[in-house]
Amino acid sequence: MAYGKRAIWISSMLVLGIILLIIVSLVSGPFFVPIPKVLDVLLHDDGSKARTVVWNLRFPRALLAVLIGASLAVAGAMMQCLTKNPMAEPKIMGVSAGAAAMVVLIEYFFAGLPLLFFSPLVFLGAAVGGATVYSLSLKRGSLSPVRLTLAGVAVSAFLHAITVGILVLLGQDAAAVYAWLAGGLNGLTWRHVSLIAPWSLAGLLLSIMIASKMDLLELGDDTAKGLGVHVGILKTVMAVIIIILAGSAVSVSGVIGFIGLIIPHIVRKMVGVNYTYIVPVSALCGGMLLLTADLLARLVAQPIELPVGVFTAAIGCPYFLYLIRKQGEWNA
Template sequence: MLFKKNAQRFIGLIVTIFILLILMCASIVYGYTDTSWAMVWDAFQNNNGSNEHLVIETVRLPRALIAASVGSSLAIAGVIMQTLTKNALASPDIFGVNAGAGFAVVIAVTFFSMGNLQAIAWVAFLGAAAAAFGVYGIGSFGREGLTPIKLTLAGAAIAAMFSSFTQGFLVIDEAALEQVLFWLAGSVQGRKLEILTSALPYLLIGWMGALFLASKLNVLSMGEDVAKGLGLHTGFLKIGAAIVIILLSGASVAIAGPIGFIGIVIPHVTRSIVGIDHRWVIPFSGLLGGILLLAADILARYVIMPQEVPVGVMTAIIGTPFFIYIARRGFHAK
């Protein structure tokens, strides 16, 4: 643990916020269209309608805000899932929550031509909820009840099922394939600010709900029997935590598509920095999740320039070795 005292953690939090803001600014400045820091400042102070100024305001600013918001949401959802399931591999993508939300959105867009952003967000929530409850139900079957390994296997099965359904429907409708293929890879490119503002109320509820549950998650992490002995209503806590996970995961998928590995990597990195107190783990994870997705998105612009790699591919490249390491170390998570 890097920061052992609250004073150190507070200073670390301020530094992390600063790094997040710097990366957001860098995301606005750097890319295929050649711009500078001075040009960005001028675009917000005195927009002259030039191509560079339009790119800065209508493309890169929404992109930076979306990357920070989605990365934060996925990281926080990963923290809560790992605490609830006692599973080091728990995350929205591994447990099929992202795949369920993505499948629901694909069905809504391709078969019902749904274009309303609010409606798409609700569809994503329904898909995320269906996947979450499916994993929990399947993982609870058997004599031993719910175990980390059974949850992981159930999550892999649900994710594979929804991914197969999605690919099957897209093969049937080739026009839809062109429409949603890049979105399915996970991307913040080309997203308008309106899609973030439409989902922002759900994200805000999820973020505030996670902070509200932080101290209660500390009690739950000591064991369910201990938590009940201390007067914690674990059933209500799990319902509240599930709602937060669905809000954050569903809204993130509705905005940027299914982006993986952030929910696995960031919680473990955060615990190595600040320990296991969720009152610090959740805000730190939110900030570090935004930092990771912003950094991955900036790198994605330069790998095969002038083309761009979907940011979901970049997070997979970063996260896969970490996933293998965690899987080899064991499934248990505090």
């Protein structure tokens, strides 16, 4: 089967899977809601407990799982293209470190207030971290993948040191920060959907629009220039999209690992190396993975909710280790 047809078929299956998982998410939990009742409360506000649970709690959470998973997966694919490094992920841009530093600063100065209330400020911290890494990676006005990686490591280490220092000062008052750092979707509402949806959807749409240019970038900067690509502008746009996607995601979910790292590799196995297919399929695959992980986090040990990052690692890490070994890179 040609990669184009395969990508369409896989995308259709992923969309169907996401819809089914959303239905399971709306039904399942300590308070079980039958499917007919779910449909009824989605269409009519009857003021019942089922309406509150399904519409106010479970539905926005499911939508956010899809949006955040898609954003992290596409940001990871673009990061690997930008740096030409298969081990790259959005964290290299300093986005997660910037968000974490902002979270501990908020907790230090506004102790006792819910961190989710400050999501826009966390988004700002993520953007500042990413913008700092990007500015340091420029060399004579052009983006250097090597400098980007080194700047990302240095800035992230600096911000991590600030985060750890403030955590020590917070002492026993840092419980909320540790919960955020563990990553999760608990407590997210329609307010958070409205906060990140415009950014995530814009970033995903832009990434799809430039995917064909990313294919040319894979051929090398000189070849891409010869084919009419403005390489410097393209790399800048990619960096901005990565910051938007990853920053909006971590601003509400905290740090969720592995999605941006492993999903692009899984997708390449399915649809080949053409970013025209990798980008949209990564979005769907990332959304489905995080939705699955969130369901497991909610249901495995109910009524206790486990960190969703535990399940993204449990799902992603074995596959990634298998992939490295199969490609003969284990002894590198």
